[in-house]
Amino acid sequence: MAKQLPYHTIHAIFSRFRAIEPEPKGELHHVNAFTLLVAVALSAQATDAGVNKATRPLFERVQTPQQMLDLGEAELVEAIKTIGLFRQKAKNVMKLSRILVDDYGGEVPSSRAALQSLPGVGRKTANVVLNMWFHQPAQAVDTHIFRVGNRTGIAPGRDVDAVERAIEDNIPAEFQQHAHHWLILHGRYICVARKPKCGICPIRDLCPYEDKSE
Structure with a gap:
């Protein structure tokens, strides 16, 4: 588990996430x-x-x-x-x-x-x-967010409740609404469990993870 990243680093990380995908969406189909x-x-x-x-x-x-x-x-x-x-x-x-x-x-x-x-x-x-649906800055911590939060130091915690609190406490307010989706998408497609795709990671230089792959 990485140490908690400082505010300015987290701000820089989410600024990059926002630049790549300004309005991230969930991938579950629904109509209401x-x-x-x-x-x-x-x-x-x-x-x-x-x-x-x-x-x-x-x-x-x-x-x-x-x-x-x-x-x-x-x-x-x-x-x-x-x-x-x-x-x-x-x-x-x-x-x-x-x-x-x-x-x-x-x-x-x-x-x-x-x-x-x-x-x-x-x-x-x-x-x-x-x-x-209700556009509240609620943070649902799944396996992807738990892994990314701990691996990167964005939101470290020993259980999902701790990671949820770390997200709420340490991610700047301007990113809270979409933080959940940015972290899920990053964990699902780049910071994957077995062999993270560090070679194409947009936050590689800001991430303290030691076992980076190419």
Whole structure:
């Protein structure tokens, strides 16, 4: 785990990320807040590409909690059976859809506490929805962000909660809204787990990682 980078270095890193991709977007397919919530919940221990393959046709048919209830659990299971843990995820999606209809008028709430009270929705899922749909500077720490944060010293921490706090505490406010996506994209395509692509890394000269590859 690298030491926490100083403010000026972090500012320089995110300035480069912003120059390369001013408006980074998440890669999960969705059409509204509800489909985003479902997609993120389904993405646990699965790839975005794998989730998108199942949800693109699903979201042509289902775009609201009531439509999900009308679809039924059996049809949902069939639609998402290529995604890991699909049976339990289907149960959770049906339960959260019922709660959204009964308690929230069919709308997705915009508070972390309310989101986390839904079945199958943890802090990471809640933070993704808050960030992507409600444009709150919430930081969802996945494996990519955890790795990049620790490897580079941008946001070191021994667990995901510590890394989330480090992002909130140390990344300048002007970059908070998009920090989550910049870090995910960097970890997914350049600062990969086994052999990071340091030769094409835009922040190579600012990164303290010692085992740089070419």
